[in-house]
Amino acid sequence: MVFRSLARFSVNYLQVLDEHGQIDARHAPKLTPALVKHAFDAMVLGRAFDETALALQREGRLLTYGPGKGEEAAHAGSALALRKGDWIVPSFRENTAYLARGYPPELLFEYWMGDERGQKMPKEHKMLPVAVPVSTQIPHAVGIAYAAKLLKKNEVVLTYFGDGATSKGDFYEALNFAGVFRLPVIFACINNQYAISLPRERQSAARTLAQKAIAAGIDSIQVDGNDVFACYRATQQAVERARKGEPTLIEFYTYRMGDHTTSDEASRYRSAKEVARWAKRDPISRLSKYALGKKLWNKQHEQKIWKLARKRISDAVAKAEAIGTQPIEDIFAYTYSQPTPRLREQLEEARKEAV
Numbered sequence: 001m002v003f004r005s006l007a008r009f010s011v012n013y014l015q016v017l018d019e020h021g022q023i024d025a026r027h028a029p030k031l032t033p034a035l036v037k038h039a040f041d042a043m044v045l046g047r048a049f050d051e052t053a054l055a056l057q058r059e060g061r062l063l064t065y066g067p068g069k070g071e072e073a074a075h076a077g078s079a080l081a082l083r084k085g086d087w088i089v090p091s092f093r094e095n096t097a098y099l100a101r102g103y104p105p106e107l108l109f110e111y112w113m114g115d116e117r118g119q120k121m122p123k124e125h126k127m128l129p130v131a132v133p134v135s136t137q138i139p140h141a142v143g144i145a146y147a148a149k150l151l152k153k154n155e156v157v158l159t160y161f162g163d164g165a166t167s168k169g170d171f172y173e174a175l176n177f178a179g180v181f182r183l184p185v186i187f188a189c190i191n192n193q194y195a196i197s198l199p200r201e202r203q204s205a206a207r208t209l210a211q212k213a214i215a216a217g218i219d220s221i222q223v224d225g226n227d228v229f230a231c232y233r234a235t236q237q238a239v240e241r242a243r244k245g246e247p248t249l250i251e252f253y254t255y256r257m258g259d260h261t262t263s264d265e266a267s268r269y270r271s272a273k274e275v276a277r278w279a280k281r282d283p284i285s286r287l288s289k290y291a292l293g294k295k296l297w298n299k300q301h302e303q304k305i306w307k308l309a310r311k312r313i314s315d316a317v318a319k320a321e322a323i324g325t326q327p328i329e330d331i332f333a334y335t336y337s338q339p340t341p342r343l344r345e346q347l348e349e350a351r352k353e354a355v
């Protein structure tokens with residue numbers, strides 16, 4: 001039998017900045033020194049946030065925490081390519097994206113310390129709160145994009161989710177809807193190689209996660225997620241496309257350097273050798289090599305950036321800890337307009353325990 005080929009598909013890969021800090025000028029975005037500095041500052045702030053959050057958790061001053069170490073380029077590079085009026089609909093590991101957009105670190109700490117008021121979004125920040133239930137934020141993002149389209153608002157929505165999230169129905173449903181209605185949305189899949197202990201190759205037999213968009217009629221690309229320039233460039237292009245009503249899926253190919261959360265022990269399911277291999281691709285030292293090579297700043301200045309970031313983070317911790325405890329009533333306040341009898345009972349119990 002002879003078949004006629006109906007369609008052929010391919011998935012492109014983008015890297016701009018290699019592990020040695022060398023740039024491929026053909027694909028580089030327009031790199032102003034201000035942009036490079038902004039990206040570096042954001043990534044360093046994100047790393048400093050992470051280090052402190054982990055230390056605080058060990059001291060019992062912060063609750064369960066999922067570190068983003070290693071993923072800073074994907075988070076900062078994508079967030080910085082958006083305009084102020086665009087939306088971010090996050091998952092739970094993208095603290096660096098919040099910080100890159102100027103979200104106050106004290107509010108993030110407040111949230112991770114267990115006080116949800118830390119996610120009461122200041123009006124100027126078009127970001128949704130952290131979504132822990134895997135994949136559930138993706139249809140929300142598509143809903144916002146649909147509303148933006150109907151209201152003729154020139155807004156783009158970017159939503160983050162992991163490799164694990166791409167196995168869920170919400171992901172496929174959201175993708176399909178965005179494809180059919182041509183919505184201004186960017187699906188930012190942070191493929192950090194693991195969903196807790198489940199490695200990427202056990203998650204899906206697909207060669208790439210980017211190709212999952214093809215069936216929905218959506219363009220996609222895989223980028224080196226440890227290369228902030230590639231992350232920025234791919235997102236910038238996706239933003240341009242979104243403004244014309246074209247959705248995009250970007251697979252940020254990266255690595256979770258830390259444990260899944262503070263309740264996990266990653267050395268039980270992955271080798272030190274593998275982690276060491278990825279450490280060589282660290283996104284922050286890669287950008288540092290580039291900037292030092294181009295003489296955008298020197299080593300001394302870089303140390304100052306780290307010092308300032310750590311100071312900003314420790315000030316933020318002090319502010320967050322000074323805020324005080326969230327009223328116990330808040331836990332019961334927001335699901336129903338009138339509490340059910342069972343909820344009223346639970347509130348009474350909680351009040352007694354809180355005394």
Ligand SMILES: Cc1ncc(C[n+]2csc(CCOP(=O)(O)OP(=O)(O)O)c2C)c(N)n1
Pocket residue numbers: 093132133134161162163164165166192194195196256260
């Ligand atoms: C609906 C749902 N099922 C299970 C969990 C438990 N859980 C939390 S994170 C996670 C894995 C998520 O993996 P991935 O989407 O790759 O994101 P990553 O944690 O690697 O950033 C699971 C199963 C959850 N939070 N929500």
